[in-house]
Amino acid sequence: MGQDHLSPSVSGGAGGQAEWRRRLEALARRAEALPVRRDDLDVAVAGIGGPDAGDAELLAALREAVLARLGGYGAPETALAAALDELPKGPAGEATLEAVGNCARFVAEAFALPAADAAAFARRAVEAERQRRAERRSAARVARETRAEEERRLEAWEASLIGAGAVPALLGCTGAEAERWIRAGRLPIARRVAIREGGRTVRGPQFDPAVLEGLRASLPEWRKAEAGSPSPAPREAQAEPQGATNAAVARVAGLDRYAAHFVTARALNRRIIACLGPTNSGKTYFGLTRLAEAETGLALGPLRLLAHEYREALEARGVPTALSTGEERILAPGSRHTAATVEMCPFRTPVDVAVIDEAQMLADPERGPAWTAAIMGVPARTVIVLGAPDAAPMIGRIAGLCGDPLEEVRLERMGPLVAAADPVPLDDIGRGDAVIAFSRREVFELRSALLRRGRSVAVVYGALGPTVRRAEARRFREGEAEVLVATDAIGMGLNIGPLRRVVFSALTKWDGQQDRPLTVQEIKQIGGRAGRFGGAHAEGIVAVLEGGGDPAAIAHALAAGPAAPGDLRPPVAPDADIVAAVAAEIGTESLFGTLRRIERSVLRRDDPNYRLGDLSTQIAIAAAVDGVREFSLLDRWTYAMCPVDERDEGIERLAGWAVEHALGRTVAPPRAGHLPPPGRASQEALQMAERVHRRLVAWRWMALRFPEVFRDIDGALAESGRLNEWIEAVLATRPSGRVLALAGVEAMEAGGASRGHSRRRQFGRREGSARKA
Structure with a gap:
C-alpha cells in the first residue's frame, strides 16, 4: 500500500489525515445522494481506524458521520430540510429528484424508520420537492419578467428625455428664454448626465418632454411677468402634468425635503447636543447620565450588543429600560426608557431625551441613512448625538436642515x-x-x-x-x-x-x-x-x-x-411610506421597479442637501421576491429590509421563504443538527455553526414581522442559545491536532x-x- 494510504501515526500525522480528507472529498462528490458537510469529513477522518483504509472503509466512515449528524436534528422532516440544502448540485443548480429520494431514504435510515415508512417518507419528499421547485420556478419567472418590464419602462423614459438644446423647438421659445426659465427653475430638470462641452466633461440637464408640453400654456404668463406684469402663481401651484413624470415622482418621494418627512419631530421644539470626542473620552457616560435623569428617553446604537449594554447601564442606575432590536424585544414593566438599534428608532412617540451613538456612521454608504433618519426624525426634545470629532460637520448640516439649534460639547481623551x-x-x-x-x-x-x-x-x-x-x-x-x-x-x-x-x-x-x-x-x-x-x-x-x-x-x-x-450631504433612503407613494405615482406594483426609479431619478445627483444611500441589497432582494404576487408591495418591502448574508445565499433563501409564506405554509427556523464536542471541533464545524446562527438572526427578524408564518420562535431561541453555548465552548478550548487547524x-x-x-x-x-x- 502506498504511503498516502497509511494512517496518520505511520504517515506523519496531519499529512495522512489530509490525504484521507482529499480522498473523502472525491468520494463525497461521486455519492450524489449523500448530504455531506465539510465538518463531516473531519468526523469521518477521526473515525478511521486502520492504516490501510480503502475507499469502502472511508465511505463507510463518512456515512456514519453523516448519519450521526442527521440524527441530531431531532425529527426526520427537520433533518431532510437541512440535508436537501447540503446535497451536491447538478448542472442545473439543483440535485436530481432521484438524488432527493435517495437522500430521504438516507435520512430515514438515520432515524431507523421501518422499511415501509422509509419508502413512504421518500415518496412524500420527492413529491414535495417537485412541487416546491415548480412553485419557486414560477415565482422566479414572474420576477424575471417583472424586472425586464420595469427596466424597459425606465429605459423608455430615459430615452424620451431631451437636452437643453432641444427645449426652444419643443416649447416654441427662444434660446435665451429657455435659458432664463431653466435658471429660474420654471422648467424642471429630470436628471443630469455627463456631456462633453468645450473639451471637458460637465453634467448637463435633461428634461421630460411630457412635463414641458404641460407647461406650454404657461409661457404667455411668464413672458408678461418678465415684461413687468404681476408674477404668476409659484410653480407648485400650477397644474401638474398628468402621468408619472420624474418631477411628479420626485415631489411625491420628497427625498429632497427629507427633514419634513418626520412630522412629529418637526412639531417639537427640539435642540441637538453634539457630544464629540475620541475613544475613551467619556461620551457614553455623558449621554447615559443625561438619559437616566430624564423622565422618558431613548438610547440608539449601531449594534444589538450595544443596545444590551445601554439597557444594562440604565437599569444599573435604577432606570427600568425596555429593549428593541431587529430580532429581539424585551419589555420592562413600567419602563419609560428604551434601548434600541438605530434602525429601530420610533418616529411617532415623543420622549424627553434621545441619545444617538457612533454618529461617524453617517459616512457609511449602507447604514448611514439610518443615522440621518434617527438624528433628523427622533421625536425628542433634547437629542444628544455622540461621535468622533470628524462627525461634527455632518451633524451641523443636519441640524441646519432641521432648523434645530445645535450645541457642541467637546471631550478630550482621559489618559494619554x-x-x-x-x-x-x-x-x-x-x-x-x-x-x-x-x-x-x-x-x-x-x-x-x-x-x-x-x-x-x-x-x-x-x-x-x-x-x-x-x-x-x-x-x-x-x-x-x-x-x-x-x-x-x-x-x-x-x-x-x-x-x-x-x-x-x-x-x-x-x-x-x-x-x-x-x-x-x-x-x-x-x-x-x-x-x-x-x-x-x-x-x-x-x-x-x-x-x-x-x-x-x-x-x-x-x-x-x-x-x-x-x-457632507447626509445620506438618505426611502421608508415604507415613500416606497408606497412612488409606486402609486408611477403606477406599478413592482418593488424592483419602484426602487430602481427611486435610485435613478428621485434625488438629483447634484442635490445640494442630500445624497441617496446604497440601495443595492434592497434592489437585489426586490428582484428576487417580486415574483411572489400574493404579497402586497409593502410585504415585499419588509422582506427587502431583512438582514441577510449574501455570501451564504441569503437572498435565495429569503426568496424561498417568501414562496412558502405566500402559499400559507409556515417557515421552520434553521438548525445546525449534531455538533461535535467542542474539543474536537474543526474550522468547518465552527464556520457552519456561525452561518446557521446568522440565518437564525434573519429568521428571528422575520418572525417579529410575520409571526403567523415564522411561528416557532421558542425553537429558534433554543437553537440560537445552543449554538452560542457551543461556539463559546469551542473558542475557549485550546485546540490540539487537527482541531481548528489551519x-x-x-x-x-x-x-x-x-x-x-x-x-x-x-x-x-x-x-x-x-x-x-
Missing part, C-alpha cells in the same frame, strides 16, 4: 495615547494586548500562532453573535485569556476592559474592492481602545506587528486633527481567495521574522 516607535514581534505579544486583524482567517492564524507560544487567547470577529462576543470579551476582561485577537469589530464600543496595547496586524485592509491603507479615523477609533482612565493601563499604546507596516503611520494618525468626510480554513470574508492569499503572504513574513528573533 502614544504610538510605539518600533514594530512588535509576535513573540512579544502578552497579557493585556489586543491584536487587530482584518479577516476571520487571519484572526485564527494569529490565534493559532499565539497558542503555540503558550498564550491563552480570546477572539472577537464580525461573524460571532453578540452573546459570544460578550462572552469572549468577558474572558479577556476577567483574565481568563491573556490576549485578545479581534477584527475591527471591537472599534464599535464593545466593553472589553482595559487594554495595555492595541497592535495592528497590518496597516491596510480589504474594503470589498481593494486593499487600502487604514484611514486616520480607523486607526484612532480602534487604537483608542488602548488604555483606560483610572485603570491598570492608564497610558494606551498603539503599535503594528513586525512586517505589518510603518509605525510612523500610526504616530501620524494619532497626531492628526479631525478630518471631515469628502461629502489546513481547512477558508477565506470567509468579502474579497475571496485573492484577499486571503494576500493576508497569508503578509502573515507568513511576520511569522518568519518572529521565529528568527
Whole structure:
C-alpha cells in the first residue's frame, strides 16, 4: 500500500489525515445522494481506524458521520430540510429528484424508520420537492419578467428625455428664454448626465418632454411677468402634468425635503447636543447620565450588543429600560426608557431625551441613512448625538436642515495615547494586548500562532453573535485569556476592559474592492481602545506587528486633527411610506421597479442637501421576491429590509421563504443538527455553526414581522442559545491536532481567495521574522 494510504501515526500525522480528507472529498462528490458537510469529513477522518483504509472503509466512515449528524436534528422532516440544502448540485443548480429520494431514504435510515415508512417518507419528499421547485420556478419567472418590464419602462423614459438644446423647438421659445426659465427653475430638470462641452466633461440637464408640453400654456404668463406684469402663481401651484413624470415622482418621494418627512419631530421644539470626542473620552457616560435623569428617553446604537449594554447601564442606575432590536424585544414593566438599534428608532412617540451613538456612521454608504433618519426624525426634545470629532460637520448640516439649534460639547481623551516607535514581534505579544486583524482567517492564524507560544487567547470577529462576543470579551476582561485577537469589530464600543496595547496586524485592509491603507479615523477609533482612565493601563499604546507596516503611520494618525468626510450631504433612503407613494405615482406594483426609479431619478445627483444611500441589497432582494404576487408591495418591502448574508445565499433563501409564506405554509427556523464536542471541533464545524446562527438572526427578524408564518420562535431561541453555548465552548478550548487547524480554513470574508492569499503572504513574513528573533 502506498504511503498516502497509511494512517496518520505511520504517515506523519496531519499529512495522512489530509490525504484521507482529499480522498473523502472525491468520494463525497461521486455519492450524489449523500448530504455531506465539510465538518463531516473531519468526523469521518477521526473515525478511521486502520492504516490501510480503502475507499469502502472511508465511505463507510463518512456515512456514519453523516448519519450521526442527521440524527441530531431531532425529527426526520427537520433533518431532510437541512440535508436537501447540503446535497451536491447538478448542472442545473439543483440535485436530481432521484438524488432527493435517495437522500430521504438516507435520512430515514438515520432515524431507523421501518422499511415501509422509509419508502413512504421518500415518496412524500420527492413529491414535495417537485412541487416546491415548480412553485419557486414560477415565482422566479414572474420576477424575471417583472424586472425586464420595469427596466424597459425606465429605459423608455430615459430615452424620451431631451437636452437643453432641444427645449426652444419643443416649447416654441427662444434660446435665451429657455435659458432664463431653466435658471429660474420654471422648467424642471429630470436628471443630469455627463456631456462633453468645450473639451471637458460637465453634467448637463435633461428634461421630460411630457412635463414641458404641460407647461406650454404657461409661457404667455411668464413672458408678461418678465415684461413687468404681476408674477404668476409659484410653480407648485400650477397644474401638474398628468402621468408619472420624474418631477411628479420626485415631489411625491420628497427625498429632497427629507427633514419634513418626520412630522412629529418637526412639531417639537427640539435642540441637538453634539457630544464629540475620541475613544475613551467619556461620551457614553455623558449621554447615559443625561438619559437616566430624564423622565422618558431613548438610547440608539449601531449594534444589538450595544443596545444590551445601554439597557444594562440604565437599569444599573435604577432606570427600568425596555429593549428593541431587529430580532429581539424585551419589555420592562413600567419602563419609560428604551434601548434600541438605530434602525429601530420610533418616529411617532415623543420622549424627553434621545441619545444617538457612533454618529461617524453617517459616512457609511449602507447604514448611514439610518443615522440621518434617527438624528433628523427622533421625536425628542433634547437629542444628544455622540461621535468622533470628524462627525461634527455632518451633524451641523443636519441640524441646519432641521432648523434645530445645535450645541457642541467637546471631550478630550482621559489618559494619554502614544504610538510605539518600533514594530512588535509576535513573540512579544502578552497579557493585556489586543491584536487587530482584518479577516476571520487571519484572526485564527494569529490565534493559532499565539497558542503555540503558550498564550491563552480570546477572539472577537464580525461573524460571532453578540452573546459570544460578550462572552469572549468577558474572558479577556476577567483574565481568563491573556490576549485578545479581534477584527475591527471591537472599534464599535464593545466593553472589553482595559487594554495595555492595541497592535495592528497590518496597516491596510480589504474594503470589498481593494486593499487600502487604514484611514486616520480607523486607526484612532480602534487604537483608542488602548488604555483606560483610572485603570491598570492608564497610558494606551498603539503599535503594528513586525512586517505589518510603518509605525510612523500610526504616530501620524494619532497626531492628526479631525478630518471631515469628502461629502457632507447626509445620506438618505426611502421608508415604507415613500416606497408606497412612488409606486402609486408611477403606477406599478413592482418593488424592483419602484426602487430602481427611486435610485435613478428621485434625488438629483447634484442635490445640494442630500445624497441617496446604497440601495443595492434592497434592489437585489426586490428582484428576487417580486415574483411572489400574493404579497402586497409593502410585504415585499419588509422582506427587502431583512438582514441577510449574501455570501451564504441569503437572498435565495429569503426568496424561498417568501414562496412558502405566500402559499400559507409556515417557515421552520434553521438548525445546525449534531455538533461535535467542542474539543474536537474543526474550522468547518465552527464556520457552519456561525452561518446557521446568522440565518437564525434573519429568521428571528422575520418572525417579529410575520409571526403567523415564522411561528416557532421558542425553537429558534433554543437553537440560537445552543449554538452560542457551543461556539463559546469551542473558542475557549485550546485546540490540539487537527482541531481548528489551519489546513481547512477558508477565506470567509468579502474579497475571496485573492484577499486571503494576500493576508497569508503578509502573515507568513511576520511569522518568519518572529521565529528568527
